[in-house]
Amino acid sequence: MIFTKSSDKKQAFINGWKQSKLVRLFLYLTLVLVFFFSVFQHLIVPNNNSGVADNEKESIQDTPVYVQHSIHSLDFLDRIFDKLEQINIDASLTDEVKTEIYSVYFSQEYDAFVEDNVKLLMESEESEDSFNVSLIQEIEKQYIDQQYTFPVEAFFKLPRLSQAEVIKMRPVAESIVSNLMKEQIEDASVIRGKVAEMVNASNLSDDDSRILVTEIVRYSIFPNYFYDAVATQDAMSATDTAETNYWQIVGLSILVILFTAFLYMYIRQSKLQLHNNNVQLLMLVFIFIINILGMKIVALGQSLDYPYLGFLAPVAMGSMLIAILLDYKLAFISSILFSLLASIIFNFENPDVLFDYRYGLVASVISFTSIFAVHKASQRSSILKAGIFIALVECLSIASIFLLTDENNITTFVLSMTFALMNGLLTAVFVIGILPFFEVSFGILSSVKLVELSNPNHPMLRKLLTETPGTYHHSVMVANLSEAAAESIGANGLLCRVGSFYHDVGKTKRPNYFIENQINSENPHDTIDPDLSKSIIIAHARDGVEMLKEHKMPKPICDIAEQHHGTTLLKYFYHKAKKQQELSGEFEEEIQESDFRYPGPKAQFKEAAIVGLCDCVEAAVRSLSNPTMDQINTMVDKIIKDRLEDQQLNECDLTLKEIDTIAKTLKETLLGIFHSRIEYPELPSRDNDKKGVTKDEATVSM
Structure with missing residues (x-):
């Protein structure tokens, strides 16, 4: 008896957790923690080092501080092309004279341009009461040390350029310089190594034009990322004195609590089974974890070379799983959260803002699209079709962003489109692969599986x-x-x-x-x-x-x-057995009703x-x-x-x-x-109600 009671209690506990309010609270707290730690490193800016381990402090002290200062390379480039147009159009000058002018002009123009920019920088620093002599000296030094040596043979080719060729060369050079100078350039020679490939990909067909544009662009590339000795020293000094910014942590805590509360209130107001079914709530938590983990893994690969890698993240995977396994309306609500998280996690290029609207916009568009595509899916092939649809819609979204922001880097655009196409395929593959895991682990039959059966x-x-x-x-x-x-x-x-x-x-x-x-x-x-008969029927x-x-x-x-x-009782055979017993008169063993019931x-x-x-x-x-x-x-x-x-x-x-x-x-x-x-009763005739006569034809066909 004790063993039976113990087993009953154990079974009651197993069944009870599915509706336990305490378990439900724990699952929602888990969601809060998942949201918190998924965006912690993206939103909490470390302005202190108090409480940091000694080995971490040593690492901070050994890390130099760099600042970015961009020189107006396009202005320098325009001066060169203006000079080319001015000199080459002058028929009174011979090619030899023009060559001599260029050999002197390029060097003088570079020195004058650097001097003007250094003066502007000094005036700017003085006006802001933050004069940093060592930094300005470092910038000037790097400009001079990293000056590109213009090939002598190129000076002889410049005078041969026609006016039309110079005009055609200018936009190609401007586009390349503009794109390359967006990068952090500590060593200009590394960036200059990319120029030839970019020129070859342009619309210039003449060999001399490509060679000269390559050299002019290389000459117009300046370093823009400089070591700041003062800032490095200040950082080293502040290692042991700064305090933790607890206000940011408070702000993040409020944000993730709002996220979770938003989800909870919808689940509660919509009266979904999820509100009282902890099994389904646990599955929802797992889906959020898997989807966020996918985003975090992709975010690890973001770099200057692949800033738009976030478009590869299968954000819509979570929305599709929720739409198929739980509720498509809940999937829309979850998509809003996924989009906000994506705009935080992939905010790689804009550290001054909390959200990067580009990733949030694309994530919301593909998530909503995926829900429309799969919430009535009847076959697993429908998921693959949804993946293709997601890829196309994401490409359109990215194209709109590039056009609105006037982004003219073709390489970046093509990469982004490639990521979008891969995203659709990855999302479909992941959903098809993960779906059986949830069906088996949580005992949930998706509509796709049911339709197949x-x-x-x-x-x-x-x-x-x-x-x-x-x-x-x-x-x-x-x-x-x-x-x-x-x-x-x-x-x-x-x-x-x-x-x-x-x-x-x-x-x-x-x-x-x-x-x-x-x-x-x-x-x-x-x-x-x-x-x-009873045994056969029951079996x-x-x-x-x-x-x-x-x-x-x-x-x-x-x-x-x-x-x-x-x-239930097999009444027919039970009463038949009772009747046979009465007719036989054998009452030694009474026929039990329980013997004729299903087990x-x-x-x-x-x-x-x-x-x-x-x-x-x-x-x-x-x-x-x-x-x-x-x-x-x-x-x-x-x-x-x-x-x-x-x-x-x-x-x-x-x-x-x-x-x-x-x-x-x-x-x-x-x-x-x-x-x-079905036979319907005859309806009384309105004309003969008083006589009690009925109409034979007063039947209604349904």
């Missing part, structure tokens, strides 16, 4: 159709009834439909012992003992479960097959209970030769009343209000199914 070509359904056509027809009728009944109370109608298809598959072992398959043949139960539920498990059918389908009869278990969830009710109702109404509306209503009410009195619905979470709704839906659906066979 409802295919008439499924081996078990073909077996049911060919070997037991009567049972197959009965199962289809039960499917229609149960789906309508389930949807009327917000239960899973598709699960009821598919469960109905398979609920009587066990009858294929002994098809002739079930009345719907006895076409033009005798009933074998008329000639055998009622106890044997079909157990046989069905075994067959379904052999075919590795999902647990909910197996549960419906096992639970649809509950522990159960009773229905443990709404869908199993609904299929059980519809199974009984369909068989009962089918037995009527010409059912009337009153007969159908009476039959439905009687069956439901019997099930309630027999306590068959006590272990599922159907409410009395829901049972009443199911009864009304069943009556309406049955009227639609049997409308051609």
Whole structure:
């Protein structure tokens, strides 16, 4: 007895966690922590080092501080081209004179340009009361030390350029210089190494023009990233004195709590099963973790060479999984959070702002698109099609961003488009791969899986159709009834439909012992003992479960097959056995009602209970030769009343209000199914009401 009580308590604990408020609170707190740590390094700017480990302090002290100062390279480039146009158009000058002018001009112009920029920098520093002599000296030194040596042979080629060639060369040079100077250039020779390839990719066809543009662009590349000795020393001095910025942590905490509260309030107000079902809530948390982890992994690869790598992140994966496994409206809400997180996690180029709208916009567009594409998906191939659709829509989104921001870097644009196309494929592959994990681990049947199981070509359904056509027809009728009944109370109608298809598959072992398959043949139960008949009938539920498990059918389908009869009594054979005992006069062993009951278990969830009710109702109404509306209503009410009195619905979470709704839906659906066979009462004629005459033709066709 002690062991039994202990087992009961253990089972109660296992079942209890699914509705436990404490577990639910823990899961929401987990979401808060997931949000917090996923964006912590992106939003919390370290302005201190207090509390930092000694080895970390040493690392900070050894790290030099650099500042970025961009020189106006395009102005310098324009001066060169202006000089080219001015000199080359002058017919009074020979090529030799022009060559000599250029050899002197390039060097003088570089020195003058550097001197002017250094003066401007000094004046700017003085006006801001932040004069940093060492930094200005370092900048000037690097400009001089890293001056490009213009090839002597190029000076001889410059005078040969026509006016048209110079005009064509200018925009190519400006575009390349503009793009390259956006990078952090500490060593200009590294950047200059990229020039030749970029020139070759331009529209210049003349060899001399390409060579000269390459040299002019290289000459116009200046360093813009400089070592700041003062700032480095200040950072080293501040290592042991700065304090933690707790206000940022408070701000981040408020932000992630708002995220979680937003999600919680929607779940609560929408009255989803998720609100009281911790299994589904746990799955939602897992989906958020997987999706955020995917974004974080992609973010690790972001660099100056691949700043738009964030477009590769399969952000829509989480939205698709939620739409397929949980609820498509919840997927829209989650997509908003995913988009905000993406705009934070991929904010690589704009450290001064919290969110990068580009990634947030693209993430929201592809997430919403994915939901529209898959929330009614009937096959896994639909997910792949959704991935293609996601890729196309993401390409359009990125194109709009590039056009609006006037971004003219073709290489970056092509890379971004490539990432978008790969994103669509990756998203589809990941969703198809992860979906079975959630279906198996959480015992959830997606609509995609259910629709696949409802295919008439499924081996078990073909077996049911060919070997037991009567049972197959009965199962289809039960499917229609149960789906309508389930949807009327917000239960899973598709699960009821598919469960109905398979609920009587066990009858294929002994098809002739079930009345719907006895076409033009005798009933074998008329000639055998009622106890044997009972064993054969009861066995079909157990046989069905075994067959379904052999075919590795999902647990909910197996549960419906096992639970649809509950522990109901086989009244016909029970009373037949009692009658035979009375006629024989042998009362040595009393016939027990429990011996003629199904072994159960009773229905443990709404869908199993609904299929059980519809199974009984369909068989009962089918037995009527010409059912009337009153007969159908009476039959439905009687069956439901019997099930309630027999306590068959006590272990599922159907409410009395829901049972009443199911009864009304069943009556309406049955009227639609049997409308051609129902006889309606004659209606009194309005013209002859006083005489009590009725009209023979006063029938209504439905």
